[in-house]
Amino acid sequence: MIRICLSLLFLQLVSLAVAKPEFVNLAASAKITASSESEGQKLAAGAIADGRIAPALSQHLEFYPNSQGAKSWAVNGEVAEDKGELVLEWKEPVMVQEIVYFGRTTWLLEECFKDYEIFVDDQAEPVAKGAFEKRHGGQRVTIERRAVRKLTLRFLNSHGGPNPGAAEILVLDEKLSDAALAALAPAKPPVVKRPPDPISDAHIVWNTPGGNAEGAMPIGNGSLLAHVWADQDGIVHVGLGARKADGRIAPVGGVRFRLEQGFHTAESSFHQALRFKFGEVTVRSLQQPEKPVFSFFVDANRDVLHLQLRTAKPVDFVVGLEGDGEHKALKDHKRLRIRNADHALVVLCDGMEPGEGLELRNPAPATA
CATH class of the missing domain: 2.60.120.260 (Galactose-binding domain-like)
Structure with a gap:
């Protein structure tokens, strides 16, 4: 009899200890x-x-x-x-x-x-x-x-x-x-210790601008190839090329990105990284108030180069075209275009408007 009572008591305690879920979605x-x-x-x-x-x-x-x-x-x-x-x-x-x-x-x-x-x-x-x-x-x-x-x-x-x-x-x-x-969805999630990751450990980081196209970091998807570099004035450049059927690379054109607030290139602030794990190049200025971060990657399924720009404060942002061929501002579609032979480079920036020349500007500076 005692054993049965103890068993019943134990089962009751166990049932009470099972916590009710906070919610069911x-x-x-x-x-x-x-x-x-x-x-x-x-x-x-x-x-x-x-x-x-x-x-x-x-x-x-x-x-x-x-x-x-x-x-x-x-x-x-x-x-x-x-x-x-x-x-x-x-x-x-x-x-x-x-x-x-x-x-x-x-x-x-x-x-x-x-x-x-x-x-x-x-x-x-x-x-x-x-x-x-x-x-x-x-x-x-x-x-x-x-x-x-x-x-x-x-x-x-x-x-x-x-x-x-x-x-x-x-x-x-x-x-x-x-x-x-x-x-x-905590604003500051807990930091989890990262396990060994040889791919991330192989990321390449520069603390000074490349200065020209020879000092660029490459990304691409096998069809569209891009190289990213920054000059001493803080302008970020991207050159683009397309792989032809015979394997040759045909230059398509280039795009330059400029913050009118400037982009600090001092060694203590400048940070450019080729992140193999994510197939992207990031360019950031760590010590200026706007803390701008450019993130470039090429779409795996389409010949499209994506840029994500994040800043801590509103910025004035200007995008311009570089390269040979017919340049045109497609104002009705808020786009810029270079056409050269059988290739065309089209630039579209959400929320931006064509300027007076071959450039796009954000009409109302906003935090990206």
């Missing part, structure tokens, strides 16, 4: 579809309910580890026209009281969506509408608690980023505590 059990996906980078809609949120401005961490796919969903910015829609459907009704939106912030804060409408089932009128902020972390939308079989999140525009999206969407049957919400 109902989105994880839904069928999730999107109006658009960035398929080339595998930024699929299902990522919004995988429980993984990359730190703000962590760039390539959005895609690691490779075996698990990207941590975020994003629209294909080339066709989505700054809009997007997510539809979540359940086989049986679920009780919903709160939706939490985590914007896509791994590359640019501007890739958060802004104005939104939320629809329940097939109702014509939204149950909630408003505007999300341009920031990292969860943003709540509270609705009257109700049974839902279909939830539609309609994003009407973004904060200006090229491929807006979401890192995570929580669908909850009760309000999440502030502490639990903050813990999901």
Whole structure:
């Protein structure tokens, strides 16, 4: 008899010790579809309910580890026209009281969506509408608690980023505590000791500008080749070439990037790195107030060179063309172009306008 009582008591204590989960994300059990996906980078809609949120401005961490796919969903910015829609459907009704939106912030804060409408089932009128902020972390939308079989999140525009999206969407049957919400996407995530990584250890770092094309760092995808260098005046240059069928490299042209606030090139501030693991070249000035960081990489699937510019303060930014051939400013499309024989170099910078000459300028300086 004593043994039976002890066993019952032990089982009761064990059951009390099992902690109740802080929340259950109902989105994880839904069928999730999107109006658009960035398929080339595998930024699929299902990522919004995988429980993984990359730190703000962590760039390539959005895609690691490779075996698990990207941590975020994003629209294909080339066709989505700054809009997007997510539809979540359940086989049986679920009780919903709160939706939490985590914007896509791994590359640019501007890739958060802004104005939104939320629809329940097939109702014509939204149950909630408003505007999300341009920031990292969860943003709540509270609705009257109700049974839902279909939830539609309609994003009407973004904060200006090229491929807006979401890192995570929580669908909850009760309000999440502030502490639990903050813990999901901390502003300063804990530092994890990096395991040995021979590829990262092989990165090349320079503390003085290359000065000319002979002092450049190369990147490319086998078809489009680029070399990146900075001069003593703090202007960052990129030369581009295309591989022809016979293996020769045909020069296409070049692009120069200049901050009107200047770019410090003193050895104590200048930092240029060829990061083999990520296939990118970064150029940064560590000690000036704007703390500018240029990040260049060539798309693996298309002959496109990408630049991400991040700064701590608003900057005036100028982009110009270099090279032989027909130069033209395509003002209707906010683009610059060099055409030379069977090759053309087209420059498009989001949020910028053609200047008086063959250059692009940002009309309203903003933090990138």
